[in-house]
Amino acid sequence: MAITLYELAGRDASRPFSPHCWKVRLALRHKGLDFETATAGFTEIPGLEGGFSKTVPILKDGDTLVADSFAIAEYLETAYPDRPTLFGGEGGHALSRFVESWTQRVIHPALARFAALDIHDGLSEPDQAYFRSSREKAFGTSLETFVADRAERVEPFLKSLEPLRAIVGKQAFLGGESPLFADYIVFGAFQWARVSSPFRFLPANDPVTAWFERCLALHGGEGKKVPAAA
Amino acid sequence: MAITLYELAGRDASRPFSPHCWKVRLALRHKGLDFETATAGFTEIPGLEGGFSKTVPILKDGDTLVADSFAIAEYLETAYPDRPTLFGGEGGHALSRFVESWTQRVIHPALARFAALDIHDGLSEPDQAYFRSSREKAFGTSLETFVADRAERVEPFLKSLEPLRAIVGKQAFLGGESPLFADYIVFGAFQWARVSSPFRFLPANDPVTAWFERCLALHGGEGKKVPAAA
Incomplete structure (x- = not known):
């Protein structure tokens, strides 16, 4: 079956x-x-697969459509049980939700304050209008003001990574010697910033940086196929 | 075999x-x-089991001695594989370390600023001297100053619980419908504050409070056997 x-x-x-x-x-x-893979801009998503989902990712596997990254991981784990596990069992499945919760509440909001304007600048014109309007409403300020003090936000952000740093400074991945979906959850956030914004905030000697580089190298360097924003 | x-x-x-x-x-x-169970004060720990560990918990199971809470959980999971699982598999084992890391770096330091002086006041005299000296050196200030502004620290602390709150507001435990060791890791922190300090900081309507109450009720109300500090 073809997967898109x-x-x-x-x-x-x-x-x-x-x-x-x-x-x-x-x-x-x-x-x-x-x-x-197929790409869509923000304003094109409602036209995908007959309006199946308001957001991407959408996975099409033969006749099956699944939206939402965590739901897709669950689908893959169930549909392909003989392939390497993404969760490492029921406990890993449950605790991946905590990693997701931490990532979305600690990392994502901080990275948005680094990259929001750069994201905007890379969008198509219709998407720029949508993005500026929806995000400025959500942020309560202009995109320009939202990211204006980003340099000062780096230090507290790096401090907030300590729970991750303490783990990946001692072992290769959150999953241990090899990665789990939990690693990809956190990786996705840093990759979002790397691909969309030239603003650099991870120090070279930070164990989080070394972990991110290990993630970029996984699976034939899948993450490196898209160069960092310059 | 007898367990102590x-x-x-x-x-x-x-x-x-x-x-x-x-x-x-x-x-x-x-x-x-x-x-x-057997108890020891801080200054009595080096006398336990021939100086086996500088810290408690220490578990004695027949002739086996294990120190460190995570190592003890690992020991129990291996030694009693037919009993209910603490990790839910290898993935849960690995990601429990992230829950531990988050708990020790986000929750413990905050609760110390609520409870440090109350902990001191409940200790035996030799332990009080040890505790004040070692903690004031670590904190860089007197215990009294360390906790002086605790009322103002409640709001940012509650905000820092959002990654936990988002999960336990939707499901009973971090482990899902039933608890895993990951729940006990976070529970231990709140129980530490509950037993050692009368300072209350969890709002009644907070999903974290409801989760903590569920943890207190587990296993025949084990956690409730010790009343809250008054």
Whole structure:
């Protein structure tokens, strides 16, 4: 069966940047599955697969459609049980939700304050209008003001990574010697920033940086196929 | 074989308060194991079991001695594989370390600023001297100053619980419908504060409070056997 992953992209379709789509890309590689990708801008998503989902990723596997990155990982784990596991059992499945919760509440909001304007600048014109309007409403300020003090936000952000740093400074991945979907959850966030914004905030000597580089190298360097924003 | 758990206590031996010892207590109940407890003050720990460990918990199971709460959980999971699982497989084992890392770096330091002086006040005299000296050196200030602004620290602390709150507001435990060792890791921190300090900081309507109450009720109300500090 052919697998298609619908991803989010801006003007350059070769640079998908959604954190949630990157989680699924690595999950598919982790399972050793072949897949094609197709990209859509924010305002094109409602037109995908007959309006199946308001958000990407959307995975199409034969006749099956699944949206939401965590739901897609669950689908892959169930549909391809003989391939390498994404969760490492029921406990790993449950606790991956905590990693997701921490990532979305600690890392994502911080990275948005680094990259929001750069994300905007890379979008197609219709998407720029949508993005500016929806995000400025959500943030309560202009995109320009939202990211204006990003340099000062780096230090507290790096401090907030300590729970991750303490683990990946002692072992290769959150999953231990090899990665689990939990690693891809956190990786997706940093990859989102790497692909969409030239703003650099991870120090070279930070164990989190070394872990991120290990993630970028996984599965034939899947994450490196898209160069960092310059 | 007889199992003994060595716990930390102050002047009142019926009120063990170490977060790490509470994790093990619930882990033993989770496994359905009978055990006896013995308490020691901070300065008595080096005299336990021939100086086996500088810290409690120490678990003695027949001729086997194990120290460190996570190592004890691993020991129990291996030694009693037919009892209910603490990790739910290898993935849960690995990601429990992330829950531990988050708990020790986000929750413990915050609760120390609520409870440090109250902990001191409940200790035996030799332990008070040890505790004040070692903690004031670590904190870089007097215990009194360390906790002086605790009322103002409640709101940011509650905000920092959002990754936990988002999960336990939707499901009973971090482990899903039933608890895993990951729940006991976080529970231990809140139980430490509950037993050692009358300072209350969890709002009644907080999903974290409801989760903590569920943990207190587990295994025949093990956690409630010690009343909250008054």
